[in-house]
Amino acid sequence: MALGNLFKRKASAPRAQVRADRGLLVFEHTSEVIRAEKLLKASGREIRVMGPPPEIQRGCDLVVEFPLMEKLDILRVLAEAGIPPMESVPVTGPLLAPVDLFQVKDFGDYLMVRAANMKLTVDKRNRAIVNVSGGGCPDVPYIAARLIGLTLDEAPAPREIGHTLCGYALELAYEEMVRLCSS
Template sequence: MDRGFLVFENTSEVIQAEKLLAKAGWMVRVMGPPPEIQRGCDLVIEFPLIERLEIVRLLGASGLDPLEMVPVSGPLLQPVDIFQRVDYGAYLMVRAANMKICVEKATGIIVNISGGGCPDVPYLAAMLVGKKLREVPSPRDIGHTLCGYALQLAFEEITEQCSPS
């Protein structure tokens, strides 16, 4: 299926648009934009190009008009993986944008949350560190900033990567 990128002015708009589109049932994902289409925001939304008109209508009705919609074609417009994964043997660390989460693989216990400079990072760390990955609230449900959003992405990735006993 052909895909496209929605390019927005800022990260807040990307977060709002992703929530709106996912709630409406579209298969979208947030990614780092290829350098050729960066316009100030360090995230884009990849979407099914065939749904372009309906997506534009939904976003427009919500006041979330993207700066541009770019079809994904050719090798130059490949998305950038926003994740960095580091396996430390007994521990797995995933970084998404500026936030990192580290889990003890054998137990699934979150041993560290770090990064960012947002005011809710200490609160997120206090709520998550020392608890099992699959038993904590979602960072998106308890965080309220870009750092909380980035931590949610890292949380989802590490949950997929780590299968605690």
């Protein structure tokens, strides 16, 4: 696999593109976002967890982006599951575009993906995980010890071995790293 140009970061703003057909679900707690994401993805819906735009920073530091056409059904499913959002906001302009959770930094032979406050660094030559850092959750040292030295193919998904917000953020970084390394 030729990785030379694969990991070059595009010079773009961290905000996602504005799509008038999308909406944002705002939740009070991160645990609700995690539960909503799991439920909606399991039902085959096309959603993404993103950072909230500054104009609607209420509740936790994550929002769920969803197709507006499915709003009523999604709200019904979430209410039935006992996790209704605080509010649902249509993305109507650039100020309401969600913020991408990922930051990618290319260090030559190494690539780092940051999701929220968690960072995962991989050796691009062999896809080995060389560093896990960030967060302040008690399971971070355990997760790091389980991942460092393994390749992306060998490593367990952080969500399987961590049970905190940091483990969730590291799972997002891990999934993005796998996506980048598979392209």
